[in-house]
Amino acid sequence: ETGVTQTPRHLVMGMTNKKSLKCEQHLGHNAMYWYKQSAKKPLELMFVYSLEERVENNSVPSRFSPECPNSSHLFLHLHTLQPEDSALYLCASSPTPGQGYGYTFGSGTRLTVV
Amino acid sequence: RKEVEQDPGPFNVPEGATVAFNCTYSNSASQSFFWYRQDCRKEPKLLMSVYSSGNEDGRFTAQLNRASQYISLLIRDSKLSDSATYLCVVNTNAGKSTFGDGTTLTVKP
Numbered sequence: 001e002t003g004v005t006q007t008p009r010h011l012v013m014g015m016t017n018k019k020s021l022k023c024e025q026h027l028g029h030n031a032m033y034w035y036k037q038s039a040k041k042p043l044e045l046m047f048v049y050s051l052e053e054r055v056e057n058n059s060v061p062s063r064f065s066p067e068c069p070n071s072s073h074l075f076l077h078l079h080t081l082q083p084e085d086s087a088l089y090l091c092a093s094s095p096t097p098g099q100g101y102g103y104t105f106g107s108g109t110r111l112t113v114v
Numbered sequence: 115r116k117e118v119e120q121d122p123g124p125f126n127v128p129e130g131a132t133v134a135f136n137c138t139y140s141n142s143a144s145q146s147f148f149w150y151r152q153d154c155r156k157e158p159k160l161l162m163s164v165y166s167s168g169n170e171d172g173r174f175t176a177q178l179n180r181a182s183q184y185i186s187l188l189i190r191d192s193k194l195s196d197s198a199t200y201l202c203v204v205n206t207n208a209g210k211s212t213f214g215d216g217t218t219l220t221v222k223p
Contacts, residue, residue, distance in 0.1 A: 090158075
């Protein structure tokens with residue numbers, strides 16, 4: 001496989017459920033990101049990881065918990081979400097978290113919280 | 115004021131038309147600039163980086179004006195397949211990326 005792969009593509013969960021989103025990149029990149037895209041809003045950065053170390057947490061509620069076990073894998077653990085958390089969650093990677101590189105995005109997980 | 119502001123759009127143009135989008139940014143420390151396209155219900159895909167001297171990729175031309183803090187994207191000879199939302203992205207020296215709201219383009223036959 002190449003590029004950035006996200007699973008699942010779609011997820012419906014209740015407010016009391018616990019679920020995890022998975023992201024895997026096969027590009028040899030050192031930086032990985034979680035973004036949230038809600039309807040009619042720009043992409044919002046959630047977390048940045050560089051070489052498995054979290055370098056940015058953009059004031060995200062604790063009901064979202066990231067995990068980066070190695071430079072190729074990134075998870076987003078979800079628990080006790082709210083309906084307003086329904087959105088497209090996008091994983092991205094780049095060679096480094098530096099400023100000169102564009103991102104490669106995964107296809108995203110479309111999350112609906114009921 | 116938003117850090118990155120794009121033309122609100124939407125832009126509806128006939129095939130073959132030339133269309134230009136503008137994007138302004140507020141952080142003078144911004145160092146790198148990109149245009150992405152996002153098709154409906156799909157992920158954003160990098161279209162092109164924007165270099166200080168301006169750059170061209172086929173029908174697409176990107177320009178940067180640091181003094182006025184804006185970037186532009188020009189699409190010549192529009193195709194139906196160019197219909198998408200175009201996102202302006204600005205990176206600071208610290209690696210922080212800020213996305214614009216996007217400008218939607220519809221190319222009609």
